[in-house]
Every structure is written in structure tokens, then in C-alpha cells.
Amino acid sequence: MSQNAAFTPPPDARAYRLRTARGEFAVVDSPVAGGAEAKGVVLMLPGFTGSKEDFTLLHEPLGARGYRTVAVDGRGQYESDGPELDEAAYAQAELARDVLAQVAALETRVHLVGHSLGGQIARAAVLLDHSPFVSLTLMSSGPARISESQQQRVKLLRDALDTMTMAEVWEVIQAMGPPEEVGGPAVGPADPERLRNRWLGTSPAQLRATGRQLCAEPDRVAELAAVPLPYHVLSGAYDDTWSVSLLDDMARRLDARRTVVPGAEHSPNTDQPLPTARALADFWDDVPTQSPQRPTGS
Template identity: 40%
Template sequence: MPATCGPGERLPSLLVSTPRTLTLPDGVHPETLETERGAFATLTAIPSIGTPLGTVLLVPGWTGSKEDFTPLVDHLCRYGWRTVAVDQRGQYETTGPADKSAYSLAELGADVVAMSKALGGYSQLVGHSFGGLVAREAVLTDPSVFSSISLLCSGPAAFTDEATVQSLQMMAFGLENLPIEQVYDLKLDHDSKTPGYVAPPADVAAFLRKRFTSNVPTSLAEITRRLTDAEDKTELLAKSGVRAQVLHGETDDGWPLAAQQAMAAVLGVEVEVIPDAGHSPAIDQPAKTARLLVDFFHDYPNLRTV
């Protein structure tokens, strides 16, 4: 795996979320979610007053983790929702097997179904980036345990841009043939040479390294491959009966905005744009993102709550 990509190649920034702080807001706590498919690390917040309106389940993307949602967890809880952000299997603080077959979209989606069941069902499901593909698979696996699905800066299928696909394939190859620490160093060297790169504070930089290298290498390699081979199942999602929302940052540089708009059209909804945000609105603009989400959750006469 070369330290840099060739002319025109890029490893999309869509796949990287960088927390601005590692300090958890009051009321947001690490917890373990026990399910019929295993235990998952979470960041959870429960309103301190009154009965929660329901549950919001947040699924992160490639190289990400529950920490990508930290400020959003806090904001959604303040609106009265029990909010749970998770690490997927093999991701950061959730364990996973060194078995390629464990990281198909079907397996990852089944995990999310189990999470929703463990939380009482009827979850408002939010998938960020690659997490959107997993969230969609979960709804298609068992739509009865979800009240809605929000696709945040996600796309309809795998990437098709040749340079992007090649970069992802190189990443998967490196994860299978090099120590994961070396893969991270190569990635960091590449990122640092990208125009506009700004190094994060030392504590955040240390977290990013720890998070990446804590992944099960097989998990990260296979998730990377899903970004090159995932099928478009938007039409199936449209027929699932689960309400859908599509939203992205104003300057999202992940899936082409036209592709996200086309996905929304198939789902029969309008794309909602989050101003002054890129590919990680939960970090860039958590208050605005939370407002769009809760407005969507409540815009339903027969809202199912727990």
C-alpha cells in the first residue's frame, strides 16, 4: 500500500470524522448494549426528566465510531429522546471475529436489528455515511422494529469513481497484508500531504490513532470492500413501509450530491441540507442536525414511542 495515491486519486474525506473534543457532555455515558447477537459499546443518554419520547439509534461509518455522534447524542437527549450511538462489530470498542463472512451488509444489518430489539424496538434509526448502508440493510431485514430511517451523508450504493475505488482497494489490501499500525501511519502520511489538511490537537490525534488501530483488521478491510461492491437497494427501501429521510451537509464531499438527490427522489422525499456542514454534520453542526432529525421524527401523526 503506497503512502500516497497517484494523480487524481483520493481516499475520500467522507469516510473520516474527527471529533473536536473528547470530553463527554453531562448525561452522556459509555454503556454496553447486550443483544441476542452479542455486546456492543455505546454512548448513551437518557432524559433526566419525564418519559423518553422514544429511542434514537445512531450507526457510524467507515473508520468511525460512536464518538462521531457525541455532541448529537447530547442534543437529541435534550429534545427528550433516549439516544444511543454504537460501535459496530469489530469497530473500535466492540469486538468482532477475524472472519470475513461476519462483515457482510446482511450480518451488520442483523446486528442493528438486534440492537433495536434490545432497546425495545420502534427505534428512529440514523445511519451516517457507510452506516447508512448498514441502516438500510437493517430496515430491509426487519422493518417492524424501526419507526424511521435517516440517511445522513450516505449514498445509494458503492462508489463508482475509479480513483476512489482504487484507493479503497489499496486500503483493504494493506489491512490484510500489513500491521494495522503501519496502515494507519501510511494513511496519516497521505492525509497530511493533502491540501488544506489541518492537524488535530494532540489528544484528538492520539484518539484517532487508537480508534483506527483498535479495529479488527478483518472488519475494517471488509467494510472497506463494501464501499466498492454494495448494491443499490433504494427501491426496496422505498417499499419497506418505513419512513425515510435524506440529509447531508452543505459541502458534503462523500457520495456525489446528485447521487444523494436521486436516492431521495426514489424514496419520495426532498433532500434536507445542513448549512455550514461538510460530511460530518453531527460534529460540524450538531444543533442544526438534531433539529432536522427531531422535526422528522415528530412529523408523523401515529408516532410510535416506548
């Protein structure tokens, strides 16, 4: 895990609120370098306690390879609105429908990338309707629930949120160590004040609901394998949220391209952004514009 991402987007990127049929979502939308026509559009979903800023270091190298990138805060994450108390609003199916609405608002099919929790939400969106997607990349996102050690951390966070304010929980996190070491797979920028602002901008109901999802997610790989899309499973060389061997096995079950990024852990997007961007773009370059249909169960 890492804290080396920055909040400052590339110079040509636009930060705005994407209007959809399911509400507005904060995005950073970065064009192709030099104003050229994009080879494709990429929608990137962050992980638990994360935000769109976790993809900041990928925008420029992917733009240089010809891809427009759109990173989004999900419902209740950082700069996207969401209810503070209603956990039902953050059911996985609701978050998946948000993703479908985001793609509809972009008015083009997209390569979908989900990091950690974002990968499981991305999977749920594809299982609802795969037609808006050109491909799916699961980045450090496993087949089912998170590891026992991470479940314990998430439970500690959920218990704290039941009795403390977000500001109080933040102070406890600071006393216990770097924020990514408490409560699961969070990554983020090095600026402590901006990290704090991101934390305070996130809905506690979103954290409680998605934390439960991470601890109880069923294995849906067989369902996903029956969907006719090209898949990519990308991770670091070490991961304590889902083991690398578990991700290897998931890739085999999906008949997916498999990338292991040397020198990276749970967040290759921030640990090793350049080789991560290269692996992503290499995969997309090999995906036909019209993705071939695969037989059910392949």
C-alpha cells in the same frame, strides 16, 4: 469532512456494553434533558473507520429536544469485539442482523440513523425487518457504491491491510495526511492519541469486508421505497463520497424528507452538529408514533 467531534460524552450519558442475542456492543446512551420522558429513542450507526464517538456532539441537542440517543460501535468497530481475520463475520447481512439484535435489546422501537456505511447497513436491516423501526434517516449515505475517487482510497487501504499491521498502516496514514482523507468517509475527534486508539481497536477484517461492500453496493432504493417507513435523507452541502445531486435523486425516489446542511461536508454530525440535530428532531417530531403504512412501491 471534519475532526471536531469529541470522545467525551455528555455528563448524563452512560457508556456500557449492550448485551444482545448476537453478542455485546459498546454504546453511549444519552437520556432526555432533565430526566423527562423521551419522545422517542434513536439508534445511531457510524460509518467506515468511524465509531459511536462520531455522534458525540448530537447527544445534548437531541436530548434537549426530547430524544434519548444511543450511539453504537458495530461489530469489530473500536470498542465492540469482532474477529480479526474472518471477513465473513462482517457480511452486510450479518451486520444488519446485529442492528436488529441491538434494537431488540433496547426493548423499544427506534428512529434509526445511519451515517455513510452505517446508512447502508441500516438500509439492509430495514429490508430484513422494518417492524422495530419508527423511521430511517440516511445521513450522507447514498443509493449504491461510493464514488470512483473514494473507491481508489478504499482500495489503497485494503491493499495496505493485506501486508501491514494496523499500527504500520496508521503511521502511513499520518504521513499521507489527515486520517479522514485516506480510506474513505472517516470522521473523529481532534485528539490524535484517541484517534490512534480507535484505529487500533478496529478489526482489520471489518475494514477489508466493509470496504469491499462500499465499492460494490448495489442500488436497493426501489426495494427500500416499498417498505412502509418515513424516510429522511440528510447531507452536507458538499460530498465527495456520494454527490449531493445523487442524494437529491435518492430522496425523490424514496419520497423522503430532504435536508442539506449548509457549511457541512460528508459528516454534518461533526461539521455542523446543531443544525443537524435540529433537522433530525424536526423530522422525528413530524413522524406519527405509529408510522402509517405506505402502499408497496410508493
